[in-house]
Amino acid sequence: MIEEMATVVAINQDQVTLESQVKSSCSSCQQVDNCGSGQVAKAIPLQKLTLVVSCKLPLNVGDTVVLGLPEKGLLQVAAQVYLLPLAGLIAASALGQFLMMQGILTHEIFAILLGIAGGYAGYRLAKYRQKNSKNARLLQPEILRRAGQTIAVTEILPTIVK
Numbered sequence: 001m002i003e004e005m006a007t008v009v010a011i012n013q014d015q016v017t018l019e020s021q022v023k024s025s026c027s028s029c030q031q032v033d034n035c036g037s038g039q040v041a042k043a044i045p046l047q048k049l050t051l052v053v054s055c056k057l058p059l060n061v062g063d064t065v066v067l068g069l070p071e072k073g074l075l076q077v078a079a080q081v082y083l084l085p086l087a088g089l090i091a092a093s094a095l096g097q098f099l100m101m102q103g104i105l106t107h108e109i110f111a112i113l114l115g116i117a118g119g120y121a122g123y124r125l126a127k128y129r130q131k132n133s134k135n136a137r138l139l140q141p142e143i144l145r146r147a148g149q150t151i152a153v154t155e156i157l158p159t160i161v162k
Helices: 036-043 071-101 108-131 134-139
Strands: 002-012 015-021 048-054 064-069 142-146
Touching: 015 064, 064 071, 071 108, 071 134
Parallel strands: none
Antiparallel strands: 002 015, 002 064, 015 048, 064 142
16 A cells, blocks of 8 residues: 555545645755756645545544555556557557558658557557546545554563573
8 A cells, every 4th residue: 555644624524635745756865956856856846736535534624644545556557557558659650560561651651650649549548448447446545544643552462582
């Protein structure tokens, strides 16, 4: 489970509005002043991500909560988003090359355009699958717990030292 901290900014019945800082991967190392990525991270202001999640926990405005997102859903979506356009590009490019070798396409630019069209078709297919997927709910973050919430210990077992 991928976890992220967020702050409760509004509550409307069982719908909770959360706000989370979008973190940059740069700006924490010692080379931030000498690194191009660090300079870009410093130039772009931090953004806040706002989302609405349903929750049954008793929360108050200002509480910090831990959001969770299952890795399985994220990996499935990432595979579709990256692999379908790539597969479309490669398949259409191979078809274009084959048609050019057969003399059906008269110029290489048509094979290139066919490859680009295949990549775009793969992108549109991935976008369609993301919108109409039965697994779209796998990508809905859920509130796991309040941050700083202690875990109740019911029993402490003695350790045996050998």
